[in-house]
Amino acid sequence: MTRYRAFALLACLLGAVLATGCANPMFAGGAPANGQAGAAAASPGLKEGIALYDNGDYNGAIKRLGGADVATGPKAVQLEALKYTAFSYCVTSRQSLCRQQFDKALKLDALFDLDPGEHGHPLWGPVFVRAKKSK
Numbered sequence: 001m002t003r004y005r006a007f008a009l010l011a012c013l014l015g016a017v018l019a020t021g022c023a024n025p026m027f028a029g030g031a032p033a034n035g036q037a038g039a040a041a042a043s044p045g046l047k048e049g050i051a052l053y054d055n056g057d058y059n060g061a062i063k064r065l066g067g068a069d070v071a072t073g074p075k076a077v078q079l080e081a082l083k084y085t086a087f088s089y090c091v092t093s094r095q096s097l098c099r100q101q102f103d104k105a106l107k108l109d110a111l112f113d114l115d116p117g118e119h120g121h122p123l124w125g126p127v128f129v130r131a132k133k134s135k
Contacts, residue, residue, distance in 0.1 A: 043077040045070040050084055058088040079105050079112055090124040098124060102131035110135060 049065035052058075064070070065081040065088075073081075086101035102124075105112045113132075119125055 043070060043073050046073070046077050046081055049081060053084050053088055058092050061085070061088045075108065079109060082108070083114070086127070087124055090127055095127055098127050099131055102128050103134075106131060106135050 045064060045067050049061050049067075049070065052061035052064055062085055065085045070077060070081045082101045082105040086098045086105070089095070089098035089101060114125075114128055119128070
């Protein structure tokens with residue numbers, strides 16, 4: 001188990017203990033997040049990036065989700081990619097880059113929000129709250 005994967009698992013377990021949920025479908029009962037199913041179906045690149053994230057390859061996810069095919073896709077695809085890129089940066093202890101992704105998502109759509117189970121996550125929850133408050 002990689003160090004990042006172990007850290008993400010620990011953070012998700014801590015989040016579950018605190019009843020905050022976890023955005024990673026693997027740790028949240030396997031059901032995709034609200035926007036994930038439709039956006040992933042519309043973009044193979046997004047689907048691949050989320051799969052990398054789910055498998056703990058956060059750097060791979062960041063690279064794939066930043067690909068031109070995803071970045072120029074429909075707004076829903078771009079927002080989902082930015083969210084998972086932010087999550088990937090946060091779980092790898094790169095909070096400033098995580099924040100930048102949330103800022104980009106909020107610039108693209110001022111109404112962008114996390115799903116209910118993603119809000120209280122101990123790693124990206126506070127970063128998202130700060131980004132949302134600054135807009």
